[in-house]
Amino acid sequence: MKWDLTYLFINDEAFESAYQEALKIIEQLSTYKGKLKEEKTFKEYFLLQKQFEKTGLRAYQYAHLKSDLNKKDMKSATMLQKAQIAFSKLTEAISFEEPELIGIGKETVLGFINRNKELEEFRFNVEKLFRRQEHILDDESEALLATFTQTLSAGRELYSSLSVADIEHGDVMLDSGEIVTVTNSNYRAFIKKSESAEERKEIFESVFSYYERHKNTYAAIYKNVLDTDYARMRARKYASSLDSYLFENNIPTEVYTSLTNVARTTTGSVKRYLQLRKEYLKLEEYHTYDRFLDLAKSDKEYEYEEGKNLFFASIKNFPDTFKDKAKEVLKEGFVDVYEGEGKRTGAYSSSMPDLHPFILLNYSKTLEDVFTLAHEAGHSIHSMFAQEAQPSILQNYTIFVAEVASTFNEHNLLDYFIKESKASKNEKIALLQRAIDDIMSTFYRQTLFAIYEFETHKLIENNVPITPDTLSKIMIDLYKEFYDLDIEKEEVKKYVWAYIPHLFYTPFYVYQYATSFAASLKIYENVKNNVEGAFENYLNLLRSGGSKFPIDQLKETGVDLTKEDAFLAVSNRLSELVNQLELVIHEK
Template sequence: MQKWDLTYFYPSDDAWEKDYEILESMINHFETFQGKLNEFDTFKAYHLYEEKFITLLYKVYPYAHLGSDLNLKDSVKGNQNQRVGLLLSKLGQKTSFVSPEIISLGEEKVISWAKNDDFLKAYVFPFEKLFRGQKHVLSELEEKILANYSSIRSIPTQLYQSLSIIDRTDEEVTLSNGKKVLVSAASYRALIEESENPSDRQLVFEALYKRYKDNKSAFANTYNLVLQQRAASYKSRNYASSLEAALDGNNIPVSVFHNLKDVVYENTDLIKRYINLRKKHLNLETYHTYDRFLKLAKSDKKYTYAESKELFFESIKHFTPEFVEKQKSAVADGFVDVLPQDGKRTGAYSSGFYGHHPFILLNHNETLDSAFTLAHEAGHSAHTLFSNEARPMAIADYTIFVAEIASTFNEHALLDYMLKNVTSKNERIVLLESAIDGILSTFYRQTLFATYEYEANKLVEEGKPINADALSKIMIDLYKHYYDLDIAKENGKELVWAYIPHLFHTPFYVYQYATSYSASLKIYSDIKNNKPHAMENYLGLLKSGGSDYPVNQAKKAGADLTTKDTFLAVITRFKELLDLLEETLKA
């Protein structure tokens, strides 16, 4: 079965509606706790009630959210999803008193209550986090005012979805051979990869970016709304910057971000060396950014979903049985939606909710990349399964910062397995190119986008205008430094900031791909080289949920992200793979 089975949650929309109404009726009861949290029994009762509410929410929300993502053009599912969003906004308003009231009790009293109660013990670390950041928690009235604005926080995401997916019309183009093709986000990469005609590649690329160019002001204004919302939030909560506000909640030193940004910015020579190798080997007069999809070696090999799954299972079978079992469970029938379809959300993700099996969304197109995407998302879902089984609800939810460790770890394993079992020079080139491109996309490219976010937020902090030209200039400068390519000469590429949904949906998210990749490479290398307790330490991370700060979790698993050395190790790995590719091409 290659489709989601959402009857896992509810047999029908009517059944969902009944629970939604129950959930809605429960919200007002939160107000009865206001002003009474200074009494232990009420304090405990509040958290018991909150978990009861969340338990039901974790059925109601995924049914609506996942159903909507299967077809963003389905107004019924979209309406359900929006209703849950409004419900969550109302919840925020009704519970805005909680953090200020808990802080007013004092850390010593609250931690003592938690440590001496079997149920509340799970809340010790969340309470410690709350008190650590108490200077950013406002008065009860101020929190209530901010909560009243919560319903508009999702508007940029909704606008972006409307512009990029719901109201878009995919362009049909006629190739040089007379064939008409529809260019979509799901198909354009394969169309470019398969094309030997430079004019066709340009045609496909420009067709994809046409929607961004035609609507560049709308995209820029939408992104400006993202930036201004973040600025209003960090200023209200007494942070020095949007970056500090994004990192502080999980106690991530700002130096981690800057170390990553600076290491990558100072080590772009290998990218230029790789591009020159590609340009020469592919016999290209001019190299464009979209030429990155051209392959140094052609392969007709397709990876069906079933074959991709089997390859992944083979790549991990030498790890501990506990690890293997969770990875297989992650891709069980009914929990993976495999193929692209009209209206379906693009890309891929794993969505997990406490008490339930996680769901994976794919847009599998039988490429090598899609095989690696399966392994990647399985890592996320397995992480969720480990965490949910090992931790109570209060500390089961792991942070984004460590999430990508589990996913990219699986990619390292799959690559090693495939390289070890490759039987031809051609396939070795394909795999090496894939590995190098993986570092480029996960480590370098995501850091480039993170640097773009940093610079875009600085425009707001400095009171400078935000428009399409200003945002595009940041990208033009970064691409010139990273790749020595002038994207201003490509029709629309300067609007790549509008193409990246994470920049709109989850600001200051993408840098964590690079930090997690760096951490997972270190952890994987330790396990691969049989370092004592390395696998045990890694399983400890997967089971730790949200029970510690993420930098500490990574360090306990063997990766110290507070130094530049962990990031520089990725540069070294990139050079090793590039050297091997050059040798293979010459052989």
């Protein structure tokens, strides 16, 4: 149950050969500077970019997957660095492209595309380029910025080294006398099984004390990330860091503000749920890590094959084309299932144009792992539908719609569990908890982090010094606002900002978990209620890849995220579920 990377390259020597070929293509691309105004050379240049895709992206995929299998493997790390260097060179080599196209003019450039069918797939990206014309610098300035590509990503690389490659895991003696090594991947499972408040605290602190010990380093790294975003914002003349991330995909700021406003003004059910948990679990104090405790105890484990079959069973009534792709993405060799030494934590689906997607898991046999499997399969299914329908340049969908397919699968799997349950009291409680926790973590928690990074970016924009205390204070205030919890009492929890990789790797990403959740819930409800054309509209969304702006893609499925309605529907759903849970808990 490991990745078979020979699908990409038979061995490291084949990778090296492709890497060298990619470097040659990059060198060739650089020779087209000043020549794009001629239709013949314009065509050659863009077709050469497609050739780079076939070698360069395959090489990068191989190196990054191999590195994620073992962050301690220096050979793989070197290969990844080489691939990253190649992309830095590519950025520098083609830095002339955008200013030159702007100079040629939209009418002429689109004329070249109109007369050459092979270039049609570049049309949408060219139209996007001219849309952001005001944010593109002159040729010399773009070339200068390109030379800083690796420097500007230093914060993200340092975070990876500190949080994965060099991370230190602690041992904890459980109440049973067993000594266990607690990691970022397994600590939730240990807390879930614990019946002792003191033991849960020790397990939690064994993980988060690492971030406290390195708080100054993490603050310095995060400052680098914030500084980088600020520098990019200033250089490209955006109004704010947030605007610089929203502009590329034409996301209206109303989406961000509607989401955060709804989340901040509908925390009543969130707090009611936490109080209900505290009372039902008979806890003297409720801590953030108590959220991992099951309201209905179950030691049931789900072997990987069982989890996979449960997912397949949940989609049995979907069209064959969907089911076939679900089986394809979970084929042997394309899923790396279990935790391993040095392996990257968490889970993801990684895809490149015209290449079979790969899924990384750290499967530990919990119910949550079954949902994670379905979630990542959703990403891969999305990629395969896009590959089937779109040319390579338009296959990569935006982050904004990326979480729709994954959370759609989760909504469906949850319904499957509820329907298949024999509905004992404990089963009802467990499933309601799963549904509520899904909204709590995907909608409210991610929106909290979205507000957090909006506030931290404002610190930089307003010249406020960045320290561990200033970063922690924002988090303390938000936890009080959203959950009515004082995380200062937990000592190490206030450093949760250092624990969240998205804040470092992909700023202004996490809000899209919440928007995607809201969109997928609406789409799923339409499918579930047999609204005419609902599933076909959904498949068309998956097939559209990156060929349209995401807001337009979602509107075609009947979802408008510029309005608060879709977000209010999520908060109303949470209120209904908490009401149901209260009723079930008080059943005799």
